[in-house]
Amino acid sequence: MTTLEQMIDDFAFLDDWEDRMRFVIELGKALPDLADEDKSADNKVQGCASQVWLATSSGNGADPVMTYRGDSDAFIVRGLVAIVLAAYSGKTASGVVEFDAIDLFKQIGLLEHLSAQRANGLRSMIQRIREEAARRLV
Template identity: 60%
Template sequence: MGTTIQTILDDFAFLDEWEERYRYVIELGEALPEFPDSDRTAANKVQGCVSQVWLTTSYGAGPDPIITFQGDSDAHIVRGLVAIMLALFSGKTAGDILKTDAEATLKTLGLDEHLSSQRANGLRAMVKRILRDAEAARQTA
């Protein structure tokens, strides 16, 4: 398991300058596991992102399955944002994912006011896709 969302929140609180925070976000992206070229497909592409973003979803068993996400982007800062979203959502049950308030986390990190509107919209598109996958997992379980 990679960096937890709590670690990211703690590290962000420690970093005062936004330049340092951006560097940290890029480092989070660099630490993402290798994303297989075979998963860089149209089906895995997150629609609504200006940068290219791919997201794969793996489901556990049971009525409230644990869902694991893997993602990547062709842009450094966006790759870091993918890492934050994976820390927030991946490895949780579908029910917990649906209860997670991504907007509140982004506000706590201050990302909502420091991202361009295009990046913020892309991030929302990624969250929407994650929530849709979690809802689908509960429907099929």
């Protein structure tokens, strides 16, 4: 899977909005499929126009390392999921809570080009990830 730093570097070379969207779709195609058993009602993200699922696991301790897996039934949204997973997965729970990926989407020039519905879905995904991390802090 592509690292967040690689994604940021790749976006920096893409001036055209259409090129950025093609890259988002490619990131989505490269995202590993989520197992069918993880596509449950509990893992479904509310507030997304497309179907989006997020599965969470964490290590042990007071500030565990968080691991996220996700999927969507829409190509562009699947790419957005890939970016969000790269931003949050592998961070400690406190690091997840502190990091706001909306700023990342502004930095790579995607946020202003998302429809209101997609931007709301993105915010719902990020909120869910941060809330799950906060619950695991002891």
